[in-house]
Amino acid sequence: MNDPAPPLSIQWAAHLARDRRRSAHTVRAYRATAERLVAFLQGHWGEAASAAMLARVTAADLRAFLAARRAEGLGNASAARELSAVRGFLAFAAPQAAPPGLKGPRVRKGVPRPIAPEEVMALAGEVADDAAEPWIGARDWAVLLLLYGAGLRIGEAIALPARVLPLGPTLSVTGKRDKTRIVPLLPQVRDAIDAYAAQQPWVLAPHEPLFRGAKGGPLSPVMIRRAVRMARGRLGLGERTTPHALRHSFATHLLGRGADLRALQELLGHASLSSTQIYTAVDAAHLLDVYRNAHPHG
Known part of the structure; x- marks a missing residue:
């Protein structure tokens, strides 16, 4: 009997470390983002987030995910980083699917010189x-x-x-x-x-x-x-x-x-x-x- 394939988030983390040569810190952070997305979508959809399901993720789904993360206190810049990681994960999990067209949050123009x-x-x-x-x-x-x-x-x-x-x-x-x-x-x-x-x-x-x-x-x-x-x-x-x-x-x-x-x-x-x-x-x-x-x- 074949062993079941590891979760997609773990497969993606292995790809980042092995093929993309990302740092251990980056791999941990991006895997955590993928796991948060999968957990959110499972609750959002009421079913397991398989590769086939991830291929059907819409911009509305991602907006709901980001809204949930923002409710946890995520700022604009961190939300944009989260969205960037999510796009990478979806492209890996469902390479044949068109990526959802969703722009990241933007800091308003004229932001003061000091950066938060x-x-x-x-x-x-x-x-x-x-x-x-x-x-x-x-x-x-x-x-x-x-x-x-x-x-x-x-x-x-x-x-x-x-x-x-x-x-x-x-x-x-x-x-x-x-x-x-x-x-x-x-x-x-x-x-x-x-x-x-x-x-x-x-x-x-x-x-x-x-x-x-x-x-x-x-x-x-x-x-x-x-x-x-x-x-x-x-x-x-x-x-x-x-x-x-x-x-x-x-x-x-x-x-x-x-x-x-x-x-x-x-x-x-x-x-x-x-x-x-x-x-x-x-x-x-x-x-x-x-x-x-x-x-x-x-």
């Missing part, structure tokens, strides 16, 4: 998931977390030498005009860099760049900007969502939590306080925008 933390993580995850190799995904994830979690400029991040390893609680960064500053490293940022360093295939000589391109040379900022541009389009994020916007978000969110302007100036590596003071206006504009959208008489 949930959107930052969705963006970084989307960039990492789309990488050609797991180590490249780990690299891109680490770079983007450095921009948001430590407030680095993209040029400062990719110029870090390998001698910064092993990492400690702080990082020495050389910025504009060769000015050096010390920035704290959150545990999540350290873990991301360590994961990249463990996966990348090159010898990291102390004097050479920490972050490498696909062929082993220095990583170009163009590659990160391009990956972010493509990911923000898939997630429905605005054109202001750039690598530099992650640094702006770092500053604005710290200021909103009561950070001292002088301390923020040091963290950002600004030569003058006037450069840092723009964030007081940005933060005020962001709060006013939230008020106008949330208050019934705003």
Whole structure:
């Protein structure tokens, strides 16, 4: 007697790991999405979600699924990522079926420069998931977390030498005009860099760049900007969502939590306080925008 075939979600996870060479993190996340969809559809339809049934999924079915996920607190960017994973799963489970024509949720135009933390993580995850190799995904994830979690400029991040390893609680960064500053490293940022360093295939000589391109040379900022541009389009994020916007978000969110302007100036590596003071206006504009959208008489 033949053993029954594993569930489609497990088959898809195996395909992602074996054929698409996705990272273990991506495989787990996408399998979880597939399992959520199957469970929802079984309740929605009242019967098992076989491959034949998945071939008949409609845009209305997916809207109902996303509505259920949004009711659980899923934000726009995460909902767009969920829909992207669902499309991939349906294409695998029912390759002969036409994909449902459903656009992902979009962030309204004119979104303030600061990017919400949930959107930052969705963006970084989307960039990492789309990488050609797991180590490249780990690299891109680490770079983007450095921009948001430590407030680095993209040029400062990719110029870090390998001698910064092993990492400690702080990082020495050389910025504009060769000015050096010390920035704290959150545990999540350290873990991301360590994961990249463990996966990348090159010898990291102390004097050479920490972050490498696909062929082993220095990583170009163009590659990160391009990956972010493509990911923000898939997630429905605005054109202001750039690598530099992650640094702006770092500053604005710290200021909103009561950070001292002088301390923020040091963290950002600004030569003058006037450069840092723009964030007081940005933060005020962001709060006013939230008020106008949330208050019934705003």
